[in-house]
Structures are given as structure tokens and as C-alpha cells.
Amino acid sequence: MDKGVLRMALLGSQEPARERIPIYVSACDPLSRDGVASQLRGHGVELVDERGLNPDVVAVVVVDEMDDPAVGEIRSLRRRGVDHVVVVATRLDDAGLLAAAEAGACAVLRRAQANPNSLLASIRSAAAGEGSLPPDLLGRLLGQVGRLQRQVLAPRGLTFSGLTDREVRVLRLLAEGFDTAEVGRQLFLSERTVKNVVHDVTSRLNLRNRTHAVAYALRQGLI
Numbered sequence: 001m002d003k004g005v006l007r008m009a010l011l012g013s014q015e016p017a018r019e020r021i022p023i024y025v026s027a028c029d030p031l032s033r034d035g036v037a038s039q040l041r042g043h044g045v046e047l048v049d050e051r052g053l054n055p056d057v058v059a060v061v062v063v064d065e066m067d068d069p070a071v072g073e074i075r076s077l078r079r080r081g082v083d084h085v086v087v088v089a090t091r092l093d094d095a096g097l098l099a100a101a102e103a104g105a106c107a108v109l110r111r112a113q114a115n116p117n118s119l120l121a122s123i124r125s126a127a128a129g130e131g132s133l134p135p136d137l138l139g140r141l142l143g144q145v146g147r148l149q150r151q152v153l154a155p156r157g158l159t160f161s162g163l164t165d166r167e168v169r170v171l172r173l174l175a176e177g178f179d180t181a182e183v184g185r186q187l188f189l190s191e192r193t194v195k196n197v198v199h200d201v202t203s204r205l206n207l208r209n210r211t212h213a214v215a216y217a218l219r220q221g222l223i
């Protein structure tokens with residue numbers, strides 16, 4: 001075989017090097033931070049400090065429990081442009097699990113289960129824009145979400161979108177080009193009621209006007 005062809009064949013058989021994932025580690029104490037950092041070194045990641053925070057970074061937040069400071073740290077990282085947050089918690093009850101999700105975490109691990117393999121798997125999922133939870137935690141989170149819907153949102157006529165069914169119907173018809181009088185006739189509502197519905201939506205969601213409300217609903221996939 002020609003040497004050039006052989007060389008190309010050998011190069012072609014090699015897998016491309018995996019891009020290193022930038023990691024920022026936040027912990028409640030220096031010992032925990034250094035311990036997690038040492039587990040991650042040499043596994044295809046690049047450790048960065050606060051100056052390197054950007055949307056491509058995966059932040060690993062190590063906490064004892066999901067208390068107010070832990071939630072505040074996640075929210076602070078999100079405000080500073082970090083899109084992917086992995087939480088490693090020593091103690092995690094149902095309320096803490098929901099608090100982590102609400103704050104913007106995309107993956108949660110118990111500290112006792114956070115060996116290098118499981119932690120790296122969660123980091124890679126987060127970097128790919130995916131969420132990850134151990135199966136039992138996923139079941140607990142879904143249970144919490146269901147209780148929130150039944151006990152808090154449903155009695156107020158709300159869904160997780162922040163809109164009631166009637167508000168969704170009104171916005172859908174407005175998006176189709178109907179004016180407020182026509183929407184009222186379609187839904188058997190007075191024109192004043194339709195205007196009140198739109199006003200409630202714009203006020204609650206800090207939207208400028210009816211057009212902005214329709215655009216918001218379309219962008220969020222609500223209509």
C-alpha cells in the first residue's frame with residue numbers, strides 16, 4: 001500500500017479528540033471545592049475561576065443542603081451567564097430538590113453517590129443541554145411538581161405556564177387576528193371581560209401590551 005494512503009487510513013481511524021468542558025466549582029468550604037476539583041482533573045475538563053464564567057461553563061455547586069445560600073449561589077451563577085448548573089448535595093429532601101430545580105439547576109446528585117464517573121456523566125449531560133437525576137430523585141421531583149399543580153396552581157385556575165385556560169384561549173384567538181369584540185363572541189364573553197383578561201396577563205407577566213402578550217405566548221409555545 002502507498003505510504004500516503006496508509007497514513008491517511010491510520011489518521012482516519014483515530015477518533016477526534018473530545019473538546020474539554022470548562023468547569024467552575026463552587027463549594028461551601030475550600031476542602032470540598034479542592035476535593036471535587038481533584039476528582040475532575042485529567043478527565044477531559046478544564047477548571048476555570050470566576051473570571052472564566054460564560055454560557056459554555058458547567059458550574060458544579062457542592063452544598064450540605066439546599067438552603068437559602070445554596071439557592072442564592074445557583075441564581076447568582078445563572079445571572080452571571082452560566083446556563084448549566086450541577087448540584088452535589090449531602091442532604092436533599094423533597095423541598096430542597098424542588099428548590100434546586102426552581103433556581104435553575106439542570107442536574108442533582110447526592111454527595112455520597114458523586115464518584116468521578118457519575119459526576120462526569122452529569123457534567124457531560126449538562127454541557128449537552130440535558131438534565132439528569134437519579135431515578136428515585138426524578139420520581140420525587142415529579143411528585144413535588146404534581147402536588148404543586150394540584151394544591152397551589154389548580155385552585156387558582158393556573159397552569160405552570162402562568163396562564164389560565166381562559167387566558168390561553170383569548171390569546172390564541174387574538175393571535176389568529178380576531179379583535180376583542182370578535183374574541184368575546186367566540187368565547188361567549190363580554191368585550192370588557194376580554195380586555196380585562198388581556199390586562200391581567202400583561203400586568204402579571206410585565207408585558208407592554210396585547211401584541212407583546214401574544215408574542216410572549218407564541219414564543220413560549222403556549223398557543
